Amino acid sequence: MLRSHTCGELRPEHINQEVTLCGWVQRVRDKGGMLWIDLRDRYGITQLLFEDNPASKELLEKARNLGREFVVAATGTVIERFSKNDKIATGDIEVRVSELTILNPAKLPPFLIEDETDGGEDLRMKYRYLDLRRGAVRKNLELRHQVARHTRSYLDDLNFIEVETPVLIKSTPEGARDFVVPSRMNPGEFYALPQSPQTFKQLLMVSGFDRYYQIVKCFRDEDLRADRQPEFTQIDCEMSFVTQEDVLNTFEGLIRNLFLKVKNIDIPEVPRMTYADAMRRYGSDKPDIRFGMEFVELKGEDTDLTSGKNFGVFDSAEVVVGINASGCASYTRKQLDELTEWVKRPQIGAKGLIYVRYNEDGTLKSSVDKFYDEASLKQWAEAFDAKPGDLMLIISGEADKARKQLNELRLEMGTRLGLRSADEYRVLWVLDFPLLEYGEDEATPGSGRWYAMHHPFTSPKPEDIPLLGSNLGKVRANAYDMVINGVEVGGGSVRIFQKELQQKMFEILGFTPVEAQEQFGFLMNAFEFGAPPHAGIAFGFDRLCSLFGGADSIRDFIAFPKNNSGRDVMIDSPSTIADLQLKELSIRVAKS
């Protein structure tokens, strides 16, 4: 080793020892007769001391010429520090240097290597290797390592076996776009990179592996919205001879274990909510339950407190639904106008926002006073369980749309009222998702068909199977999502394990029998040779890490992320390749 200790290791008990440290020059403070250097490595910072005395003129001069981020080795004696620094673990000591070696000089970095840096996103991504030197970024990757470690340890202890599934697989038309890889040895043919190891993990169940997991890279060639990456990592799991209940318990255990081991937080038993309930109460299949503000219906399937007052907007609406922003009665007209504009933005798309103020003096004031008298508003306030000081915010219209819009408003109000702290964690299971959803390719009107809400291998609830012939939209799946703080971190399902049901499913999804056999024949054939009942789940590992780190962006938890155009600006990839390569691969570039 070029060092005897790391920069995070020395303590008072090392005083008088001769040590050698290696690291980067974080800071030089030159007081003329004395000079201090903060020497940094992954483990910490240690202060080096250089004194001006006749014997060490040359040494001091050498130290004086060091720049930021020079890599040096320094040998010297550990001494007690005159003014201690209780902010760092090595703050009680410093090293009086007797020998200094410059291992590598450094040009001035293009931005400050500090937690608070002056470098913009683009610059930091181009010099990602310097960005990764910053303590804040390094800690994110250390956290990621810990999450992976404890995930493996928990699953290993439960007899799960990690199996590596292939990366070069077969392209399938269902789901998102595949990345493909031309095969040189099989001209005109292509591998695809996996969007998930779904079929392989099911085959492992058919093979009797009983409990499988893998922390695995997956790939999706999607137009990248903010915070999507073309390659991402999953904790992928599957179990045999289990019910949905067993999967929920096993992976609730995983998450609680991770919170305990990584964050030292004891998460209580995870509550469960059906998809139908989540949509009704929060207008979202991933409700943030750190705060209440649940939806209240003034008009809907079971209630109507708004009709017959000649207010056309409500009269023509399928639903009238609102939330109670407790304590917000004092919102000014300006604030309410701004909120109204906020919900009317194209991203939200509401036509308007109705408010009812429950004044501190007990009176009610609304934006629809023209149509609704005090008695009506009183009724509404009761429905909202409102009290003086509260503000009711109401949206109306077509049921699904109105709920989605109100969901956005609810989250916004939660944020504005400080009810969504990144340090508070609320975990939730959402259950009983619909098996199918009807969709249409936007480019092709009339192209509507049924799509699998989770994926084509998800099992309908046995009691709903009869509906497969009659009412596809009503069929519920044994599918489940784990939601933390309003973010879906994982999802899974009980799988189909009988060939006939799987065939039926492909048929519903618009596959011809030939297509189904061509794409997924290997799986349906496997089901004929003794497939066990099985179920599984996958967690978005990058997202999970960012939640544990209390951050919004997954990019900060990936060592070398790509930008929104799918580029790695550091290595400048993707790039053109040689004509010879193209020729060997039997392909040609054909830009349209």
Place this chain on the structure above:
Amino acid sequence: MLRSHTCGELRPEHINQEVTLCGWVQRVRDKGGMLWIDLRDRYGITQLLFEDNPASKELLEKARNLGREFVVAATGTVIERFSKNDKIATGDIEVRVSELTILNPAKLPPFLIEDETDGGEDLRMKYRYLDLRRGAVRKNLELRHQVARHTRSYLDDLNFIEVETPVLIKSTPEGARDFVVPSRMNPGEFYALPQSPQTFKQLLMVSGFDRYYQIVKCFRDEDLRADRQPEFTQIDCEMSFVTQEDVLNTFEGLIRNLFLKVKNIDIPEVPRMTYADAMRRYGSDKPDIRFGMEFVELKGEDTDLTSGKNFGVFDSAEVVVGINASGCASYTRKQLDELTEWVKRPQIGAKGLIYVRYNEDGTLKSSVDKFYDEASLKQWAEAFDAKPGDLMLIISGEADKARKQLNELRLEMGTRLGLRSADEYRVLWVLDFPLLEYGEDEATPGSGRWYAMHHPFTSPKPEDIPLLGSNLGKVRANAYDMVINGVEVGGGSVRIFQKELQQKMFEILGFTPVEAQEQFGFLMNAFEFGAPPHAGIAFGFDRLCSLFGGADSIRDFIAFPKNNSGRDVMIDSPSTIADLQLKELSIRVAKS
């Protein structure tokens, strides 16, 4: 859970308990009044008992109709077994079944699901999910999981941090062929799949991560020789502020730890041998040191015991070199002729084989008696340290070729003499590899240039740097391989960490400055911002697992391997893709 216990769990202490087991029907033995079923899962086999009595007619009938590999759940009472089976862990008990559920029937598998199967390679690969059911194959993957687990645990304890590097990177011309991935969002541009995370792990050192590892998939588009896979797994590691000695010690520790934890074998300190020594003593840079039979030179740089006897073959040879096959003097003429034919096969390419028999009566008999008298042969025998009963086998010719041929013969003799047991493990470090080797593209005569023997990032030995200007072939690298039983399982090097030296290296390898900057500019730029001295190693994980499993083929240790044409015959990949996909990717198929 659909089961109360696994099929490997029940013991005499469970007698009289009611249990439910799930698994696959391995075997049905029907004795008329009684019927036994071996029920199998990943954890073991448990015997189920069905008795013929009035109350259970229907149950017995149901059991009678079960076929091999049916998936069933059976409930019943644990009882003591009449005739115990000490070959299985559950052999003391059986379960008297009271309830039987067929969870999924099974067609008759195309081959026997037993350790010794009747299925050929092709059939087993097509139905890999059934092949994986066989205990022998399952144990290989369980072993793989254990090797990964203990690797992580060892490295975690030494403060290594696992960092995921990207899979979609940039194509580089150095090394083997890249698999490439067309970028839809960047028409005409391509990602490449990594042959190793080499540059990224070096950048992580520049970032100060200090100790990195990753168990990671890598990709090489090579013509597949037997036992190569287009995707394979590496244990990839890198350390900062270390010397070669530190790397050797750290990873010798890893291997010894793995042998202890996974195989319960205490490997002694690992011996070291220079590349030059290995070539001289064994004619190979990965000698199998489970047995001796070291090379003896009769003619070479330092010795000549053959010239001046008018034997033209030896007189014109650069070297005359042989091995002593101890105890083989009794080989018949026929056996010796067969050995001679063996070395003359094109794969070996020797022109012939000379033998000297040291008979039990002390006389010497050779195939060159015409040229060499008893006194000469006696001299040779002394050089070989031969004794009565030994057989000396001698090859001559151009030095490198003769040594390579003799290496093959030595290994073959070791095998024939039973000196290469798969249960015996001899680990070896080979050091001081040449930095460069001269090569020529076979298709282009005169295209000769210097190639990096390890890779372009390997550091020359500091004392050999002056030779870079004058004698490239003599420059040794700080590069090392770990060899187990004659198989290279890992290799690495101390890296270049200064921009100038790295530039010089690219220049020697025939890169123009522009090409070097274009391909590896990000790395050389990184070296300017404070790169620490660093070194690393990578192990072939598939190969390591096959060695631990005592097997020759890596394919048996990969869940879903590809065949020699790079095909996955189970999922039938690679395959053609839709025209729309090609169009979106801005490429066209252009078969030549």
